[in-house]
Amino acid sequence: MSILLPTIHGPSSANMRAVTFGGNQEGALGGPTTAIxxxxxxxxxxxxxxxxxHAAAAEWASALEEAISGDAAIAIPQPWLAIGAPGSAVAVDGAGQSGMTLNLKGFPAGYQVGKRQFFHIAHAGKRFVYRARAATLAGGDGRMTLPIWPMLRFLTIDSEGCYFDAPIIEGQLIGGEKGVTMIRARAEPVSISIVERD
Incomplete structure (x- = not known):
């Protein structure tokens, strides 16, 4: 089970970055380079x-210690977006979906997902993070076909929950083993990473 990191004294900076498993195959003797x-x-x-x-540091230290032996989770900040009210009923619309588009249902009519807006899908007890590749409007029936990145990593199950209002990333905690250093009247800054496992 993932440990949700504290909201008290939240991140002063956060960098979402892609972890990719492709690469480039260099051409022999000056030939063309092929993307893999x-x-x-x-x-x-x-x-x-x-x-x-010290009070905030104690909260962080406790959460980091617990997450070392499991996984950590943290809310994804999106300060550049006016997320609005996507509603709590947003879900996958149809089983067996794959690829880089996702059919969704349950939006308020006319809701717009912004380009690079992050969300997570709750699947098999885990959260999987995706982002919108283009701004997309929901229809009058609350349905939407959303271009996403990365490619879906599982076959969808109909009505799985999708969370656009408060997306969370979870995975392996890196850097938590350093703990939190207490000094007089305050605690030192902390830097960590969380990497999705699946």
């Missing part, structure tokens, strides 16, 4: 927490 694409691309987040109080 592989399934399984996913996300990681690098988070920095600035100087904090």
């Amino acid at each position: 694409h592989r399934a399984g691309d996913r996300y990681a987040i690098d988070v920095a927490i600035s100087v904090m109080s």
Whole structure:
């Protein structure tokens, strides 16, 4: 089970970055370079927490210790977006979907997902993060066909929950073993990463 990291004294900076498994095959003797694409691309987040109080540091230290032996989860900040009210009923619309488009249902009529808006799908007890490749409007029936990145990493199940209002990334915690250093009247800054496992 993932440990949700504290909201008290949240990240001072966060960098969502792609973790890809493709590459480039260089051509022999100056020949063309070929892009090699592989399934399984996913996300990681690098988070920095600035100087904090001892009380906030104690919350962070406890959560990081627990997440070392399991997984960590944290909300994805999206300060550049006016997310609005996508509603709590957004779900996958149809089983067996794959590829780089996703049929969704349950939006308020006319809701717009913004380009590069992140969301997660709750599948098999885990959260899987995706982002919109283009701004897309829901129809009057609340349905939408959304271009996404990366490619879906599983075959969808109809009505699986999709979370656009408060997306969360979860996965392997890197850097948590350093703990939180307490000094007089405050705690030192903390830097960690969370990398999706699946």
